[in-house]
Amino acid sequence: MTLYEDLEYRGLIKDVASKNLKEVLDGEPISFYWGTDPTADSLHVGHYSSLITAKRLAKAGHHPILLVGGATGLIGDPRPTAEREIISKEVVEKNIEGIKKQVNDIFGGNVEVVNNYDWFKDIDLISFLRDTGKYININYMLDKDIIRRRLETGITFAEFTYTLMQGYDYLYLNETKNVTLECAGSDQWGNITTGVDLINKKLGKEVNAFTMPLILDAAGNKFGKSEGNALWLDKNKTSSYKLFQYLINTDDTKVEEYLKVFTFLTKEEIDSVMKKHNEKPEDRIAQRTLAKEFITDLHGKEEYEKAEKISKALFTDEIYSLSKEDILSALEGVPTFSLNNSELILDILVNNNICQSRREAREFLAAGAIKVNNVQIKDENELIDNSKFIDNSILIIKKGKKNYYIGIYNN
Numbered sequence: 142m143t144l145y146e147d148l149e150y151r152g153l154i155k156d157v158a159s160k161n162l163k164e165v166l167d168g169e170p171i172s173f174y175w176g177t178d179p180t181a182d183s184l185h186v187g188h189y190s191s192l193i194t195a196k197r198l199a200k201a202g203h204h205p206i207l208l209v210g211g212a213t214g215l216i217g218d219p220r221p222t223a224e225r226e227i228i229s230k231e232v233v234e235k236n237i238e239g240i241k242k243q244v245n246d247i248f249g250g251n252v253e254v255v256n257n258y259d260w261f262k263d264i265d266l267i268s269f270l271r272d273t274g275k276y277i278n279i280n281y282m283l284d285k286d287i288i289r290r291r292l293e294t295g296i297t298f299a300e301f302t303y304t305l306m307q308g309y310d311y312l313y314l315n316e317t318k319n320v321t322l323e324c325a326g327s328d329q330w331g332n333i334t335t336g337v338d339l340i341n342k343k344l345g346k347e348v349n350a351f352t353m354p355l356i357l358d359a360a361g362n363k364f365g366k367s368e369g370n371a372l373w374l375d376k377n378k379t380s381s382y383k384l385f386q387y388l389i390n391t392d393d394t395k396v397e398e399y400l401k402v403f404t405f406l407t408k409e410e411i412d413s414v415m416k417k418h419n420e421k422p423e424d425r426i427a428q429r430t431l432a433k434e435f436i437t438d439l440h441g442k443e444e445y446e447k448a449e450k451i452s453k454a455l456f457t458d459e460i461y462s463l464s465k466e467d468i469l470s471a472l473e474g475v476p477t478f479s480l481n482n483s484e485l486i487l488d489i490l491v492n493n494n495i496c497q498s499r500r501e502a503r504e505f506l507a508a509g510a511i512k513v514n515n516v517q518i519k520d521e522n523e524l525i526d527n528s529k530f531i532d533n534s535i536l537i538i539k540k541g542k543k544n545y546y547i548g549i550y551n552n
Contacts, residue, residue, distance in 0.1 A: 166203075
């Protein structure tokens with residue numbers, strides 16, 4: 142397949158502003174860009190379809206440029222319902238450094254990262270209005286979907302001018318770096334076309350742009366920080382294990398789409414995976430392939446193997462041989478409590494609300510329903526000291542068949 146055909150197969154081309162996008166993508170190497178505002182110090186899975194699409198273009202020989210919005214991030218892209226919370230310049234700068242490092246790691250250094258604050262900081266208001274604002278008709282801006290939807294509830298002047306700033310970004314990059322293609326999520330279509338039109342009106346040039354469909358989960362929600370379900374690309378914010386668990390539980394209705402969008406597997410490889418998956422869906426072959434390809438590409442083979450090991454360990458006694466960090470990752474969300482160096486099991490159960498009373502604790506112990514690090518305990522006077530700790534600092538208490546608690550000793 143050519144690059145254009147591959148993107149089409151994967152469903153990664155939605156809206157197009159180009160006389161011949163196929164010729165642009167399959168032709169001589171060009172410089173292209175995509176952008177993000179630094180609202181956090183890490184990107185998330187919602188950004189990853191854009192990142193991996195940019196990697197596809199880079200593998201085909203095109204020069205990738207990520208624009209991090211140090212200026213636009215101080216203003217805030219209009220949201221459909223309400224104005225974004227303003228973040229300080231200091232936080233924006235910290236977030237930019239985090240994103241720069243992350244993207245360079247993902248691209249192996251084969252990416253250029255620019256910050257639009259570098260050119261906006263020297264532009265005065267009058268010059269911006271004369272040199273940019275006069276080329277964009279107010280009726281044209283009012284027709285933008287995101288602005289039109291906000292008119293009823295109200296939109297600030299700062300948000301209203303955001304699309305002018307983003308349009309100027311494309312103009313600046315075209316003039317200084319000969320960028321002739323922009324790509325982004327479909328929710329940015331209005332901002333993208335502003336840049337295309339501005340370049341055409343001011344410079345008399347034809348440039349190109351396309352959007353990718355937003356990637357949604359099975360419930361129709363975006364993978365976004367504002368959606369409350371962010372899966373961060375920083376493994377210190379979202380562990381490879383947590384990412385593994387999310388991907389392995391991908392709904393059957395979405396897994397083929399995710400294989401196309403989030404992996405570099407060929408059409409033939411994806412067809413083969415889906416054939417095997419459909420023959421035995423209970424084995425979750427497609428989901429396992431997705432997790433392996435996604436995590437290996439993002440964090441490396443070692444992180445994937447570690448995530449898989451933790452996942453397997455949860456269903457066997459092997460979990461008790463893991464390190465403290467891996468156990469906490471595997472049992473994220475399980476109630477935790479502080480552990481003293483030496484306590485009676487009865488006191489541990491009652492003082493940490495594992496059991497609601499001493500009577501209940503005794504009943505669970507007598508029934509053999511309490512395990513400490515997978516060892517059954519029946520004696521209420523048994524002393525739990527550091528000789529029983531995993532990694533010298535942790536206990537896993539299991540009550541009944543499904544209730545886990547983690548005691549952490551901070552010496």
